[in-house]
Amino acid sequence: MTDTTDTLEGRLSRIHEALVDDDFAVIDEVLDDLEPAEIALLLESLPLAARTRLWERVSQDVDGEVLLHVHDEVRSTLIEDMDDHEIVAATSNMDTSDLAELFEDLPQQVAEDMLRSMDELQRTRLKEALAFEEDSAGRLMRTDTVSVRADVTLETVQRFLRWKNQSIPDNTDALMVVDRDGIFLGVLPLARLVSQSSELAVADVLESDIDTVSVAMKSWDVATLFQTHDLVSAPVVDENGLLLGRIVIEDIVDVIREGSDQALMNMAGLDEEEDLFAPIVPSAKRRAVWLGINLMTAFLAAWVIGRFEAALEQVVALAVLMPIVASMGGIAGSQTLTLAIRGLALGQISRTNSNWLMRKEIGISLINGVLWALVVAVIATLWFQDVRIGGIIAVALIINMLAAGIAGIAIPLGLKRLGIDPALSGSVVLTTVTDVIGFMAFLGLATVFLL
Amino acid sequence: MTDTTDTLEGRLSRIHEALVDDDFAVIDEVLDDLEPAEIALLLESLPLAARTRLWERVSQDVDGEVLLHVHDEVRSTLIEDMDDHEIVAATSNMDTSDLAELFEDLPQQVAEDMLRSMDELQRTRLKEALAFEEDSAGRLMRTDTVSVRADVTLETVQRFLRWKNQSIPDNTDALMVVDRDGIFLGVLPLARLVSQSSELAVADVLESDIDTVSVAMKSWDVATLFQTHDLVSAPVVDENGLLLGRIVIEDIVDVIREGSDQALMNMAGLDEEEDLFAPIVPSAKRRAVWLGINLMTAFLAAWVIGRFEAALEQVVALAVLMPIVASMGGIAGSQTLTLAIRGLALGQISRTNSNWLMRKEIGISLINGVLWALVVAVIATLWFQDVRIGGIIAVALIINMLAAGIAGIAIPLGLKRLGIDPALSGSVVLTTVTDVIGFMAFLGLATVFLL
Numbered sequence: 083m084t085d086t087t088d089t090l091e092g093r094l095s096r097i098h099e100a101l102v103d104d105d106f107a108v109i110d111e112v113l114d115d116l117e118p119a120e121i122a123l124l125l126e127s128l129p130l131a132a133r134t135r136l137w138e139r140v141s142q143d144v145d146g147e148v149l150l151h152v153h154d155e156v157r158s159t160l161i162e163d164m165d166d167h168e169i170v171a172a173t174s175n176m177d178t179s180d181l182a183e184l185f186e187d188l189p190q191q192v193a194e195d196m197l198r199s200m201d202e203l204q205r206t207r208l209k210e211a212l213a214f215e216e217d218s219a220g221r222l223m224r225t226d227t228v229s230v231r232a233d234v235t236l237e238t239v240q241r242f243l244r245w246k247n248q249s250i251p252d253n254t255d256a257l258m259v260v261d262r263d264g265i266f267l268g269v270l271p272l273a274r275l276v277s278q279s280s281e282l283a284v285a286d287v288l289e290s291d292i293d294t295v296s297v298a299m300k301s302w303d304v305a306t307l308f309q310t311h312d313l314v315s316a317p318v319v320d321e322n323g324l325l326l327g328r329i330v331i332e333d334i335v336d337v338i339r340e341g342s343d344q345a346l347m348n349m350a351g352l353d354e355e356e357d358l359f360a361p362i363v364p365s366a367k368r369r370a371v372w373l374g375i376n377l378m379t380a381f382l383a384a385w386v387i388g389r390f391e392a393a394l395e396q397v398v399a400l401a402v403l404m405p406i407v408a409s410m411g412g413i414a415g416s417q418t419l420t421l422a423i424r425g426l427a428l429g430q431i432s433r434t435n436s437n438w439l440m441r442k443e444i445g446i447s448l449i450n451g452v453l454w455a456l457v458v459a460v461i462a463t464l465w466f467q468d469v470r471i472g473g474i475i476a477v478a479l480i481i482n483m484l485a486a487g488i489a490g491i492a493i494p495l496g497l498k499r500l501g502i503d504p505a506l507s508g509s510v511v512l513t514t515v516t517d518v519i520g521f522m523a524f525l526g527l528a529t530v531f532l533l
Numbered sequence: 534m535t536d537t538t539d540t541l542e543g544r545l546s547r548i549h550e551a552l553v554d555d556d557f558a559v560i561d562e563v564l565d566d567l568e569p570a571e572i573a574l575l576l577e578s579l580p581l582a583a584r585t586r587l588w589e590r591v592s593q594d595v596d597g598e599v600l601l602h603v604h605d606e607v608r609s610t611l612i613e614d615m616d617d618h619e620i621v622a623a624t625s626n627m628d629t630s631d632l633a634e635l636f637e638d639l640p641q642q643v644a645e646d647m648l649r650s651m652d653e654l655q656r657t658r659l660k661e662a663l664a665f666e667e668d669s670a671g672r673l674m675r676t677d678t679v680s681v682r683a684d685v686t687l688e689t690v691q692r693f694l695r696w697k698n699q700s701i702p703d704n705t706d707a708l709m710v711v712d713r714d715g716i717f718l719g720v721l722p723l724a725r726l727v728s729q730s731s732e733l734a735v736a737d738v739l740e741s742d743i744d745t746v747s748v749a750m751k752s753w754d755v756a757t758l759f760q761t762h763d764l765v766s767a768p769v770v771d772e773n774g775l776l777l778g779r780i781v782i783e784d785i786v787d788v789i790r791e792g793s794d795q796a797l798m799n800m801a802g803l804d805e806e807e808d809l810f811a812p813i814v815p816s817a818k819r820r821a822v823w824l825g826i827n828l829m830t831a832f833l834a835a836w837v838i839g840r841f842e843a844a845l846e847q848v849v850a851l852a853v854l855m856p857i858v859a860s861m862g863g864i865a866g867s868q869t870l871t872l873a874i875r876g877l878a879l880g881q882i883s884r885t886n887s888n889w890l891m892r893k894e895i896g897i898s899l900i901n902g903v904l905w906a907l908v909v910a911v912i913a914t915l916w917f918q919d920v921r922i923g924g925i926i927a928v929a930l931i932i933n934m935l936a937a938g939i940a941g942i943a944i945p946l947g948l949k950r951l952g953i954d955p956a957l958s959g960s961v962v963l964t965t966v967t968d969v970i971g972f973m974a975f976l977g978l979a980t981v982f983l984l
Contacts, residue, residue, distance in 0.1 A: 127881035129886070346796055352871060362900065365893070376861065377857070402842070405838070410828060413823070417820055432549075438810070442580070457828070
């Protein structure tokens with residue numbers, strides 16, 4: 083029985099301690115027990131120096147697999163530590179689609195060496211794979227399909243498979259059926275092959291009502307198709323229906339996980355490929371951009387506050403209370419924004435239902451705006467012994483939460499129409515809106531009614 | 534060729550317009566083309582009234598499947614619209630594990646009726662499934678395994694399968710091999726069954742080095758196992774090795790997607806089951822809790838500012854500039870926090886490497902703190918013609934960004950140790966820290982050096 087998490091943390095600790103002590107016996111013992119994907123997780127959880135030392139202990143038999151499982155940024159740090167012949171050895175048995183994924187991370191010299199070391203067929207296949215756009219079905223597909231013709235009997239198919247013996251690729255649950263020109267006709271599930279009479283022809287038992295994936299389809303759309311149609315694998319065809327390969331669900335799981343990760347990381351202005359232990363200076367540089375953008379919006383808010391110096395000079399309570407208005411707007415807005423970002427990612431929000439959604443969010447904003455405005459008004463009045471301050475903050479809070487609800491829907495929809503990722507820029511734009519409107523409403527009302 | 538997203542949005546618009554126009558012909562035509570999971574997405578993207586009208590048009594053949602695909606909250610709204618016999622009909626052909634998932638959402642009367650309408654075997658199975666904890670392997674597993682004994686020949690297995698004919702469940706890529714007591718011995722991949730000589734015994738070709746899942750394992754850990762071991766299905770066994778069922782990757786995809794969704798939604802204080810079109814009042818109520826918690830932290834920050842009224846009264850520039858210090862700390866902290874939350878979810882952060890990570894984040898904070906402190910100091914000095922204000926805000930900014938980096942690692946680790954979900958509470962606690970330290974450092978330094 084396997085229980086990974088328990089042991090993943092345990093192994094992590096053991097490896098960390100062994101690396102500190104230079105205890106290679108323990109390191110090799112732990113590594114021996116691990117799958118490539120687990121070694122990848124382990125490498126990612128180590129700072130650069132320790133990572134390099136562990137990487138040197140990883141067996142050459144699995145290092146190609148490990149490279150496929152780490153995030154892009156970590157991958158470059160690992161490849162830097164390999165010499166050319168190690169890289170060529172690690173990639174020699176790789177499937178073309180896996181090779182294509184790695185290829186663009188390789189140092190140019192190594193890439194050229196590798197192309198030279200390949201046979202003509204491999205080279206052609208790799209070039210074909212690289213010709214497909216990144217994040218397209220062409221890049222995701224494997225070319226290891228087993229195809230049969232429709233006019234043969236199941237018996238013949240079985241004889242053919244026995245003759246091929248061990249060479250049926252992993253996770254083949256169905257054979258592809260094609261005509262003499264390679265045009266896709268349907269699939270023959272292995273479950274049918276073994277349960278139907280062997281005298282029947284493939285044509286009699288094939289499943290022709292199969293979802294195919296067009297080679298140019300975006301990875302994310304392929305993932306949606308797999309999820310909504312409960313697929314385990316799908317044939318990939320070109321515009322003429324020619325069978326090019328198949329996409330299997332293990333590769334789709336990665337697409338789904340990366341897609342969700344991306345929304346989470348992008349909302350904080352991070353790259354989803356970010357290495358947990360990236361060197362300090364490049365990390366600082368990348369984050370600096372995000373901080374700089376946010377600084378501009380902070381200065382914009384400060385400038386708005388600066389317009390109301392007269393009010394702030396006369397009533398210090400305004401300075402004390404003003405962050406409350408901005409902060410509540412920011413929180414309410416980010417709830418609406420997150421809901422909208424998820425809805426957009428799932429394809430559930432379109433022009434036709436966005437008005438409904440807007441009306442719902444306005445309703446929620448009004449209820450919570452009024453509720454919390456009352457609470458804040460009472461506390462502010464008691465604190466500063468001035469009912470006018472309570473009234474002003476209450477009205478400002480309602481205005482800002484209303485603005486937050488509207489902006490939380492309008493901003494992601496607008497960004498999407500402009501072709502900008504709402505998860506990446508939505509929160510900055512939203513904060514700008516709720517800060518500016520919050521400070522303006524509160525200090526503006528105070529200028530009119532208090533001075 | 535299928536291209537879902539293109540058409541998902543297109544279908545959404547068509548359905549929305551058809552619902553407005555009461556054009557049932559169009560509605561039925563679109564529904565006819567859709568898989569249950571797509572109908573589920575469509576229902577979720579509609580406000581309650583329209584959802585009910587669409588739900589009435591969904592064919593009884595698929596409504597059980599649709600119920601399984603919608604989020605919990607939407608499911609309850611749909612079940613409310615069904616009468617008892619519709620519910621019983623929809624669930625009559627369901628797999629036990631699916632039934633268990635639905636069962637707890639059913640009105641009590643219907644649940645009792647259903648139990649009565651079942652035969653003894655179904656009832657026992659359902660009760661067994663319900664006895665497993667939610668989010669455990671026992672709830673995820675399907676009981677539709679096909680088992681064979683190790684001492685028979687492949688020929689016999691094939692004859693057995695031909696006799697069972699169509700009853701091999703979907704996505705069976707391997708048969709389970711058990712001994713006479715039902716103890717799990719290994720699997721017989723269909724690919725081997727069809728490619729090996731039929732005179733061999735099952736024992737000769739079975740794969741015994743198989744990852745099994747213990748029935749009590751948490752769903753999330755099962756998902757990690759599937760991902761790190763590249764599994765498509767896994768046998769589920771009890772503590773004695775008795776085969777209980779199998780878990781298939783389609784169900785794991787849902788676990789992975791929900792897990793990632795959860796982090797995203799929780800960081801905004803939302804429930805991952807939140808219905809996009811939940812009725813306004815209950816939604817407002819749920820979000821009110823989150824807003825209330827944030828209001829407390831906002832008042833705490835206001836209270837801190839209030840301690841420095843003397844400084845604010847004398848130098849109005851402080852009120853203008855103070856949100857910049859708090860906001861930059863908040864942004865820097867949320868970057869570190871997001872990275873830590875993802876690292877924790879992937880199991881990559883433990884006690885042994887958290888010090889390394891902390892040192893790295895402190896380094897990044899210092900670099901960006903100093904960089905942006907200089908920028909802010911120059912702008913503030915020019916704006917208010919006072920080099921002391923520039924100096925004070927620079928030092929305060931460095932202090933707050935340093936605190937943000939430390940808190941961004943320490944808070945999620947601390948919350949996790951306390952058994953609290955860091956994604957849910959991390960951002961509130963972090964904002965409290967960066968607000969309080971930001972205002973205190975800036976206004977405190979100003980009090981000392983300006984007054």
